[in-house]
Amino acid sequence: MKKQAYERPIIQKLNTGLMNKYGTKTEYEPVTHIDGHAVHDLLQAHGSPLFVLSEKTMRQAFRDANRAFKTRYPKVQFAWSYKTNYLSAVCNVYHQEGSWAEVVSGFEYRKALDNKVPGTKIIFNGPAKTGEELELAIRHDSLIHIDHFDELYSLTQLAENMNRRPRVAIRVNMDTGVYPMWDRFGFNYEDGQARDAIHMIVQGDKLELVGLHCHIGTFMLSPSAYGVAAAKLSQLVMEVKKTYGKTLQYIDLGGGFASKNTLKGSYLQGVDACPTIDQYAEPICTAILNAGFTEDELPLLILETGRALIDEAGYLLGTVVSNKRLADGRRATILDFGVNILFTSFWYDHRISPAQPFGQYTEDAVLYGPLCMNIDVVREHITLPPLKKDDRVVVHTVGAYNMTQWMQFITLRPAVVMVGKDQTVSVVRKRETMASIQQEEQVPEHLKHPDL
């Protein structure tokens, strides 16, 4: 006789008056496949845990964003935000779609050059560019976005020494009605700093001011704030034209569009709370079109969108290591991945799905990572079907920041694979080994023999 499927016994106390109208159960179906590939097979082939990227989803997200802006405004250019995910395979998907590169360090700048991005299509942001890095950017005729006066002076000096005229923009920070206001980067709009910087650049006549840049925040849930930013930058572009007779070529509104993740503490799920790309596009494009530019003078609109283009294309697959019961009766499940590779679990309540069939019963649990550190909590509260040792799970919406902010801490970092548009699976970053870590270390001669 065939035995029946087994599910760990669970008992849950019923509480009245605590449920919200959306209930607590979030997972109704197991996620057994990603882009046609079985989760079990992917883990078998590449080890657990494993990051999986969907090229199809990445391209679709880009095309949706491109359509949202280009149907509203005639001159739009995306620049792929390298810090969001600078795996070369990822960058090249967006470059193939037409994105320029937006980098914030010499390391990222060189990655963009290695990816064969023409220097003229690299935007160099960031508050800590070295003299050597600025020289490199000047030689490649990149767009250098100046963050502070010290940088402005250094760049002016370099331009003179190199007998070149670098193309620059200034980063402008401003009050868009969103708090906290990001005023640590760039020159302030309201107190006149931005105008002073523009005056110095134009009057100094060593740098070619070609645009204005701002980046008002991250995971912004208020599209209207972008409308305010676009209006203020447009105003500044028109002031430059009026004051100096100079037509600026572009407005760069940076990034910060939210993905569909659920921020910790949010009442609604991310899919319900986060604006769509069209909701961002509408106030931005309307503000620039209404600013009073003639048709010929309309500036190019540059967007450095990262998270909203890749987060949903990333999955983290993992395995249950163990179950235990906490002193207060809560179920604790230990997974083979933690905050070391899922950095964004500090910010989000990630959606996590079992990868095998389950019944209708659920239990409240806390999900821990494998690190011997108290901070290693993947989800503080989650309602999931009973999971057992060696069960597989899928973490959704992890494409942004995790593969750049991850830590080689306590354990090694996993492989990253990409499911291509033709369904082939390619390793785009190999699983780390002892050798990949040890090769950077050097031990002084007298410490080579511990003599225990």
Added chain:
Amino acid sequence: MKLKKNIALSDTGFVFDPSTGNSFTVNPIGLEIIGYLKEGRNAEEIKREITARYETDGPGFEKDLADFVNMLQKLKLTDGNGKATD
């Protein structure tokens, strides 16, 4: 030590403790185990019943049973201080 005698069980997995007024839900395996406990069966007998009919091995089920019984104690569904499967 045994499950409280006055615990009410429904066929659909609803558990009611009249002495505290608390209600609980259990999944089918949990319901079956509570039924055995009410009949006074011990851990070894329960393990035999479950492993004979379900896709689980002895050691795996023992661990789950111990955890489940521990929860019954935490939820005050057992009599006295001993283990429910003694």
